[in-house]
Amino acid sequence: MTHRVRRTMPLLPISIVMQLTELTARQIRYYEEHGLIQPARSEGNKRMFSLNDVDTLLEIKDFLDQGINIAGIKKIHALRTQPKIEKTAPQTISDAELRQILRDEILNSNAFDRGGIRQGDLSRFFKK
Amino acid sequence: MTHRVRRTMPLLPISIVMQLTELTARQIRYYEEHGLIQPARSEGNKRMFSLNDVDTLLEIKDFLDQGINIAGIKKIHALRTQPKIEKTAPQTISDAELRQILRDEILNSNAFDRGGIRQGDLSRFFKK
DNA sequence: TTTCTATGTAAGAAAACCTAACATTTAATT
DNA sequence: AATTAAATGTTAGGTTTTCTTACATAGAAA
Numbered sequence: 001m002t003h004r005v006r007r008t009m010p011l012l013p014i015s016i017v018m019q020l021t022e023l024t025a026r027q028i029r030y031y032e033e034h035g036l037i038q039p040a041r042s043e044g045n046k047r048m049f050s051l052n053d054v055d056t057l058l059e060i061k062d063f064l065d066q067g068i069n070i071a072g073i074k075k076i077h078a079l080r081t082q083p084k085i086e087k088t089a090p091q092t093i094s095d096a097e098l099r100q101i102l103r104d105e106i107l108n109s110n111a112f113d114r115g116g117i118r119q120g121d122l123s124r125f126f127k128k
Numbered sequence: 129m130t131h132r133v134r135r136t137m138p139l140l141p142i143s144i145v146m147q148l149t150e151l152t153a154r155q156i157r158y159y160e161e162h163g164l165i166q167p168a169r170s171e172g173n174k175r176m177f178s179l180n181d182v183d184t185l186l187e188i189k190d191f192l193d194q195g196i197n198i199a200g201i202k203k204i205h206a207l208r209t210q211p212k213i214e215k216t217a218p219q220t221i222s223d224a225e226l227r228q229i230l231r232d233e234i235l236n237s238n239a240f241d242r243g244g245i246r247q248g249d250l251s252r253f254f255k256k
Numbered sequence: 257t258t259t260c261t262a263t264g265t266a267a268g269a270a271a272a273c274c275t276a277a278c279a280t281t282t283a284a285t286t
Numbered sequence: 287a288a289t290t291a292a293a294t295g296t297t298a299g300g301t302t303t304t305c306t307t308a309c310a311t312a313g314a315a316a
Contacts, residue, residue: 012144048144171271
């Protein structure tokens with residue numbers, strides 16, 4: 001009965017992703033610019049996001065809230081998608097280095113509690 | 129880790145729904161006009177569809193392919209959302225009547241096999 | 257033939273999104 | 287303190303998408 005949808009399918013326009021993540025369009029495009037996400041494009045060049053993209057963005061947001069900067073997040077992503085250091089090209093960073101980065105970043109963390117809205121409640125974005 | 133999304137959340141623009149259902153915008157709006165779906169609206173009045181809406185549209189499409197007309201589908205929906213005939217306002221149609229309708233409709237069914245695309249493959253709608 | 261149903265098509269307007277550029281804020285560095 | 291860099295805000299002009307409304311059409315039904 002229920003129509004199945006893959007989490008990799010590009011379904012969502014940026015406006016919806018903004019609501020789901022509480023990020024601005026500027027932020028989302030900026031993260032893409034830095035290679036943290038690669039949303040698909042419609043034939044007319046509009047960004048179309050998958051549910052996986054939303055997950056990634058929420059994770060990015062979380063990392064940023066923890067004081068980790070884009071460069072750190074980028075490195076974390078790189079390590080995650082390619083954690084095998086065997087026959088692969090020599091890594092430019094070790095696990096120890098990563099932990100060091102994280103520790104360093106966390107020091108100047110300015111995380112704060114933004115009294116946000118409940119996730120999943122989009123009602124205020126639609127007309128009654 | 130994975131971000132949960134309710135099937136009732138209005139997330140999808142009509143272009144994506146067109147691709148998921150292989151219906152034209154005209155058809156989708158027509159079905160809405162006849163009350164078969166009630167998509168949400170963005171603040172700017174754009175239709176935003178939920179995954180449930182997609183399910184409903186696929187079902188409508190299936191019924192139409194079976195030769196059932198809009199009126200029949202409308203009645204089927206009405207019966208389904210309110211199948212209790214107890215204290216409710218008197219029904220204008222009985223179960224027997226429904227079966228009759230279905231039998232009648234099926235007689236002049238012009239269902240045919242449209243050699244469509246695999247559902248879920250939207251790749252041809254996006255730029256390489 | 258005429259009517260009805262479902263859909264196509266076109267026009268004009270409004271909304272959403274795009275890129276590019278410059279501005280602002282805050283933190284780090286010198 | 288001044289400068290720089292990172293992240294985000296803001297604005298402008300252009301393109302795409304969606305909207306409503308209206309008229310057209312093919313096929314089935316009357």
